[in-house]
Amino acid sequence: MRLYSSYSRRKEDLAPPPGPIGMYFCGPTVYQRIHVGNARPFIVSMWLRRWLELSGYQARLVLNVTDINDKIYDAARTQRIGSFELARRATQWYFEDTSALGLGRPDVEPLATETVPEIVTLIGELMAKGLAYESDGDVYFRVVRFPDYGRLSGAHPEDMVAQEPGGRKEDPKDFALWKANKPHEDTWWPSPWGRGRPGWHIECSAMAQKHLGPRFDIHGGGLDLRFPHHENEIAQSRGVGWEFARLWIHNGMLELRAEKMSKAVGNVVALRAALESWGYEAILVFFLNAHYRSPVEYSGTAMEAARSQAADFRAAARVAEARASAFTWDSFRTALDDDFDTPRALSILHAWRAAGQVELLGRGLHVFGLAVDADGAEAPPDLHRLAEARQAARQRQDFGEADRLRSEIDRLGWEVQDVTGGAFRLVRKTC
Ligand SMILES: [Zn+2]
Numbered sequence: 566m567r568l569y570s571s572y573s574r575r576k577e578d579l580a581p582p583p584g585p586i587g588m589y590f591c592g593p594t595v596y597q598r599i600h601v602g603n604a605r606p607f608i609v610s611m612w613l614r615r616w617l618e619l620s621g622y623q624a625r626l627v628l629n630v631t632d633i634n635d636k637i638y639d640a641a642r643t644q645r646i647g648s649f650e651l652a653r654r655a656t657q658w659y660f661e662d663t664s665a666l667g668l669g670r671p672d673v674e675p676l677a678t679e680t681v682p683e684i685v686t687l688i689g690e691l692m693a694k695g696l697a698y699e700s701d702g703d704v705y706f707r708v709v710r711f712p713d714y715g716r717l718s719g720a721h722p723e724d725m726v727a728q729e730p731g732g733r734k735e736d737p738k739d740f741a742l743w744k745a746n747k748p749h750e751d752t753w754w755p756s757p758w759g760r761g762r763p764g765w766h767i768e769c770s771a772m773a774q775k776h777l778g779p780r781f782d783i784h785g786g787g788l789d790l791r792f793p794h795h796e797n798e799i800a801q802s803r804g805v806g807w808e809f810a811r812l813w814i815h816n817g818m819l820e821l822r823a824e825k826m827s828k829a830v831g832n833v834v835a836l837r838a839a840l841e842s843w844g845y846e847a848i849l850v851f852f853l854n855a856h857y858r859s860p861v862e863y864s865g866t867a868m869e870a871a872r873s874q875a876a877d878f879r880a881a882a883r884v885a886e887a888r889a890s891a892f893t894w895d896s897f898r899t900a901l902d903d904d905f906d907t908p909r910a911l912s913i914l915h916a917w918r919a920a921g922q923v924e925l926l927g928r929g930l931h932v933f934g935l936a937v938d939a940d941g942a943e944a945p946p947d948l949h950r951l952a953e954a955r956q957a958a959r960q961r962q963d964f965g966e967a968d969r970l971r972s973e974i975d976r977l978g979w980e981v982q983d984v985t986g987g988a989f990r991l992v993r994k995t996c
Contacts, residue, residue, distance in 0.1 A: 566578070566579045566616075566617070566620060566901075566902040567579070567902065567903060567904060568783070568812055568814055568904055568905065569814065569858060569904050570811075570812040570813050570814065571717060571718075571791060571813045571814065571815050572716070572717050572812065572813040576903075576904055577811075577812055579622075579782065582620060582621035582622045583621055583622055583623050584617070584622040584623045584624065584782075585622070585623040585624070585625060586617055586622050586623065586624045586625070586782045586783065587625050587627075587777035587778070587781030587782050587783070588610060588613070588614065588624060588625065588626045588627065588777075588781070588782065588783040588784075588785065589627045589628075589629075589769070589772075589773040589776075589777055589781065589783070589784050589785070589810065590606050590607075590610040590626065590627070590628045590629075590671075590784075590785040590786055591606065591628075591629065591631075591769055591785070591786035591787070591790055591794070591795075592606070592607070592628045592629045592630050592631065592659075592674070593630065593631065593659055594631040594632075594634045594636050594637065594765075595630055595631065595632050595637065595652050595655035595656045595658075595659055596634070596636050596637045596639075596640040596641070596651060596652065596655050597640065597655060597658075598655070598658050598662065598835045598836065598837050599658070599659050599662060599663075599835070599836050600819070600834045600835060600836060601819055601834050601835075601836050601839050601848070601863055602787075602818060602819030602834070602863075603836065604662075604663065604666065604836045604848070605787070605816050605819060605852060605857075605861075606628075606785060606786055606787055606816055607628065607663050607666070607668075608666065608668065608848075608849065608852050609785070609816050609852075609857045609905075610626055610628060610671070610785055611626070611666075611668040611669065611671070611934075612668070612905075612907075612932065612933055612934075613783075613905060614626045614671070615668075615932055615934075616901055616905070616932055619932065620898075620902075625672045625673075625776075625777065626671040626672050626673075627671065627672065627673045627674075627675065627772065627773065627776045627777055628671040628673075628674055629674065629675050629676070629677070629768070629769060629772045630656055630659065630674055630675070630676050630677070631677055631765060631768060632652040632653075632656060632676050632677050632678050633652075633677040633678060633752070633762050633763060633765075633768065634677075634765055637651060637652050637655075638749065638750050638751075641751070642749065647751055647752075648750070648751050648752055649678075649751070649752050652678075656676070658837070660674075661837075662836045662837045662840065663836070665837075665840050665845055666840075666845050666848065666849065666934065667845050667934050668849075668934045673776045675772045675775065675776060677763065677768040677772070680768065680771050680772050680775060681754045681762075681763065683771040683772075683774070683775050684763045684767055684768060684771040685743075685754075685756050685757070685763075687767060687770060687771050687774075687801070687805060688704055688742045688743055688756075688763075688767060689757065690805050691706065691742065691801065691804060691805055692704065694804065694805065695707070695710060696710050696711065696804045696805070697742055698735060699758050700733040700734065700735070701733050701745060702745030702746075702758055702759045702760075702761060703731075703733050703741060703743060703744055703745050703758075703761075704741070704742045704743035704758055705733075705734050705735070705739040705740065705741055705742060706739055706740050706741075706742055706797065706800060706801060706804075707735065707736070707739055708722045708725060708736065708738040708739050708740070708800065709722065709736060709738065710804075711800045711803075711804050713799070713800075713803070714796065714800055715796065716799075717791060717792075717795055717796050717799055717813060718791045718792035718793075718795070718796045720792045720793070720796060722738040723738060724792070724793075725737075725738045725739070725740055725793060726738055728740070728793050729741060729793075740764065740766065740793065740797055741764040742763070742764050742766075742767045742801070743756060743758055743761050743762070743763055743764065743767075744761050744762055744763075744764060745758070745759060745760070745761045746759075746760040746761050746762070750762070765794065766793070766794055766797035766798055766801065767801055769794070769798050770798050770801045770802045770809075773798075773802070773809070773810070774802065774807060774809075779802075779806075779807035779808060779809065780807065780808040780809065780811075781809070781810055781811070782810070782811050782812060783810065783811070783812050783814060784798075784809075784810030784812070784813050784814070785813075785814045785815065785816070786815060786816070787815065787816055787818060788815040788816065788817055788818055788858075789818060790815070791813075791815055795813060814857075814858075815858065816857045816858065817855070817856075817857065817858050817859045817860040817861060818860050818861075819834075819860070819861055819862075819863050820860050820861065820862045820863065821834065821862070821863055821864075822862055822863070822864035822866075822867075834863065836848075839868070842868070843868045843871070843872050844872065844875070845934075846872075846875035846878075846879075846935055847868055847871040847872035847875050848868075848871070849875075849933055849934055849935055850871040850872075850874045850875045850878075850911075850935070851863075851867060851868060851871035852907075853907045853908070853910070853911045853933060854867075854871065854907075854908060854911060855907075855908065856904075856905075856906060856907065856908055857905055857907065858904075874915075875935065877915075877918060878914070878918060878926070878930055878935060878936075878937060879936075879937065879938040880938060881918045881921070881923055881926055881937045881938075888920045888921060888922075889920065890916055890917055890920040890922050890925070891916065892913045892916050892917065892925075894925060894928070894929075896913060897910055897913050897914075897925075897929055900913060901932070907933075910929065910932075913929070914926060914929050914930060917929065923937055944979060944991040944993070948974060948977060948979055948991055949991070951970055951973055951974050951977075952970075952974060952981045952989050952991055954970055955967050955970035955971060955974070955981060955989075956989055958970060974991070975994075978993060978994050979991050979992065979993055979994060980992045980993075980994050
């Protein structure tokens, strides 16, 4: 399998299975219900983990929750509640909304608030190496001491100046690792530099190392995080002596079609609202339509089309007998192994659907958390054999044998239903 790395700017091969493959993806900052766009790194990383596992890899996905951040203090103050309480609630919303996508959960979902001791240790090590310095209770990274700065994003150290203004720095290009407690901030942690809290970038370096070790395979996140967030993660982590991530992958951003979104924008694009309006399958199919690195435009029209594709997949068992398809499982595998090309994989799923290749279709949809409706794809192979034998008995007009086989299937808890064109489907009995 190969993936395009933003760091080397080319597709790079993963070592052959079984790995292990360590993956770290940057998760949301929790201060409100997440938007559909925030769901993309969650969806892409969960699909990728499943695909790696199906390919024989031992994959471990760490997807963090940023629960210490300026945005949380600001939102909590506006709502007149404690920032810790707001972050706790919004973390719960994030878990609820992403669980409704039906993809399961990452292996580890660390919180910044649980990682402060490791963060403080890491900052101490950077200071000992001369890569960081204290100033009035703040600690800053000395960008000039990391010559590779900008290699991931192409940004120059000067670009940091506008990103993070501040009067306590030696050099305006430096960025904060630790921020002294301010009067309006209602949470703080002790440190050798006094009360304060970590900067955002150092949180991810520490969480990745804590759960994946100093060297792992894939670091991902939205394209908007490439600079300065990921550039700074690299400076901190390599600066302290870790190899850190080998491949850096970035998903494209969600764009809104302006004319459709003029009414109550926030409400329309919250993941929860999208789930209620369109259902989880339409959201998954919507993201399948675009390559993960491409931007994707969210609109009512696009969601309508995705919902109708999802319904076609669900109804696939109702097509007549399977015909041969030009596409084998290998062609599907080739599409996904080549930088996870989901639009190509999706067109193969449609070809299987049109040909009535329900078994291949069910297997392919499973990778993305989708399914064919009660098609018996998940029925054990023995049941398929009984149902096929019954079909053959009916064709030779041996109705006694056909009835006997139907009873046997029934006794095993399944019902065989005949559909047009001589096909059948197996449905699990609900009683
Ligand atoms: Zn991050």
